[in-house]
Amino acid sequence: MTASTSHRLTAAPATHGGRRGGRLTLRCAVPGSSLALLTILLGAAGCERDLAVLDPAPFPPEAVVFEDGFGPGVQFSAFGGSKVDALDIEHDEVYRGTAALKFTVPAPTDPSGGYAGGVFYSVVPRDLTGFDALTFWAKASTAATVNTIGIGNDNSGNSRYPATVEGLPLSTRWTKYAVPFPLPSRLGEETGLFLIAEGSEYPVGYDIFFDDVQFERLGTIINPRPAIATQTVNGEVGGMLRVGGTQVTFDVGGRDQTVLAAPAYFTFTSSDSGVASVTPDGLISLLSAGTATITATLGSTAAEGAVTVTVTAPPTGAPPTPRHSAGDVISLFSDAYDDVVVDTWSASWDQADVEDIQVAGNPVKKYTNLAYAGIEFTSQPIDASSMTDLHVDLWTNDPSAFRIKLVDFGGNGVFGGGDDTEHEITLDQGSMPPIAAGAWNTLDIPLSAFTGLVSRGSLAQMIISGASPTVYLDNIYFFSTTPPPPSAPTEAAPTPTHAEANVVSLFSDAYTDAAVDTWSASWDQADVEDVLIAGDAVKRYTNLVFAGIEFTSATIDAGEMTHFHMDLWTPDPTADPAAFRVKLVDFGADGGFGGGDDTEHELTLNAMFEPPLATGRWVSYDIPFTEFTGLTTRGHLAQMIISGDPNTVFIDNVYLHR
Secondary structure (H helix, E strand, O other): OOOOEEEEEEOOEOOOOOOOOOEEEEEEOOOOOOOEEEEEEOOOOOOOOOHHHOOOOOOOOOOEEEOOOEOOOEEEEEEOOOOOOOEEEEOOOOOOOOOEEEEEEOOOOOOOOOOEEEEEEEEEEEOOOOOOEEEEEEEEOOOEEEEEEEEOOOOOOOOOOOEEEEEEEEOOOOEEEEEEOOOHHHOOOEEEEEEEEEOOOOOOOEEEEEEEEEEEOOOOEEEEEEEOOOEEEEEEOOOEEEOOOOEEEEEEOOEEEEEEEOHHHOEEEEOOOOOEEEOOOOEEEEOOOEEEEEEEEEOOEEOEOOEEEEEEOOOOOOOOOOOOOHHHEEEEEOOOOOEOOOOEOOOOOOEEEEEEEEEOOEEEEEEEEEEEEEEEOOOOOEOOOOOOEEEEEEEEOOOOOEEEEEEEOOOOOOOOOOOOEEEEEEEOOOOOOOOOOOOEEEEEEEHHHOOOOOOOOOEEEEEEEEOOOOEEEEEEEEEOOOOOOOOOOOOOOOOOOOOHHHEEEEEOOOOOEOOOOEOOOOOOEEEEEEEEEOOEEEEEEEEEEEEEEEOOOOOEOOOOOOEEEEEEEOOOOOOOOOEEEEEEEEOOOOOOOOOOOOEEEEEEEEOOOOOOOOOOOOEEEEEEHHHOOOOOOOOOEEEEEEEEOOOOEEEEEEEEEO
16 A cells, blocks of 8 residues: 555645634745645634744644645645545534534445545644644444554655554544654644555445544653664665664553554664664665664654664675586686577566676676566576585575576476476575685586476576575686596496407507508598507597598408407597497409498497497497498508597507407
8 A cells, every 4th residue: 555646635624613713814925935824713812923933933833634624724635546536524423513524435346446544634834742642433344453653644645643553443432532643743844644555455335433533641641662673784985874663652541552653763873884874764775784773762762673784895896717628517607618698687577677797807687676576588498407505605685595596497398387396595694614704705606406307308597595685606607516527537448358360450459460551641630549448458549520541552452351349448438419329331343442342331320329429438349340331442451530529539459350
């Protein structure tokens, strides 16, 4: 129920007799101003005044808001979203006299407004310092509890001294009520006289009635017990906070009555005004790093509660440089890696502001006014199936709660459809990993902690929220902790078991090798060297695009051989579409390159081949020559050419056998 001005109703002047006299309204031209409306009560003595020595006129200590009619200068302004025609003047249901106020509280589904409410305000400010309460008689057509009753709100948006009672019970009988003034001395120039806001607690609407709405000095309002909300809050230098939970409880005729009072009624004190200062309206300015305690008094009475403010300076240094290998990372935001596409760092539906700033020359995302922020990469969802962890570098002023939610759009890759999954985790000082205020927190969070995130093949959203309205983020990426394969084998390839009589060997410690002219021809693109692996001689190829292995000076007759054998080891990725290729070339009957009788065939070894290409282990290939379908002759084998995506390979036991 907002207090924005929607409609204003000018109240009619009181014309009844019996309790107050009538009044005369005069319009006078005042130099330098528009027409001023002056109200003079009938029955008052005449007076003369020297206009040359006119003093500022005091504000009237007028008591009446409504008493068979509106008090002087009283008008009504409905709250925005309320039923604008809810107010009426009632002549049958009255406490006494001839008229009362009636509010028609609409049913929850009433299209004319969701509730009844507004303020009665005075065109001319009133001096209410001589009173200690707003009093009125009230009843309802059915037992009801009024949401809000109070004073000090004129519906202008600039009211400093609202004071309200929440949950006021009404019966079907006229009863007198009082709303105590938190501190009468603050109300010397008040225009907000009486406010009400009530939504039906039933499926249907009902009526509530008010009569004799006025200000009084009851003298029975004693024992004030003011309080502010006890809080421990964190903020950043340059930020603003507000004291909350300001209220005062009175003994009103032997019964406690709590009034929610605006901070402006209180006087605030900071234990260190250089760290945090407080305005009369309870706005706390964070000035320098440190801790300050905000306390309050209401008049001369100390308020219970205190606000402990810890102020931190913004970060001056960059977070640690990420240590994970780029091949193991999918990065959303980091200088250390190439980032994937992120559609937005603050979605249209979130409640946050984000800006790109530099901290010690390092780009950082700074979020302010953070309630929750949506980070979306929906146009190109991320397949994080092979990732094990989420990394975030976080700077926060309040470590009591920082939340991260990951959302996967499922197999269809779009929001909805019944296959979306998500999970949110909360980090604080006691979580694992823990977070602290005023420092960069390097968070490596296992994706297994997001237990509700049952799939990670189409990650599309990350949603952050937390206790601190200001956070800094850097180095947001997914990574894998699966140990990388070794760069070279640590064990020798399996020892061949074929009888030497059935073998023609090109390279193997187990057999006598045939003559090979070169293991890297002048026309190829590769580097080769002989290395020892566990005492076994191995060929190591690096920077491999294609390599020519030639035995042209003494071609090989493999006509009686049935299989080609090779042991292969690579540290490089071998998942599809990676492939390693082997080509055998026969020079034909003339034994020379060309001549029209050369034949050849190339096989592709990949993850789908049997045995499949693999990373970090020896794979033994024993391939029938029948697989080399284009190699129609084998009497003059002269070349073997290897190529492929693995750029580093180790080769051993290259031979033909039967």
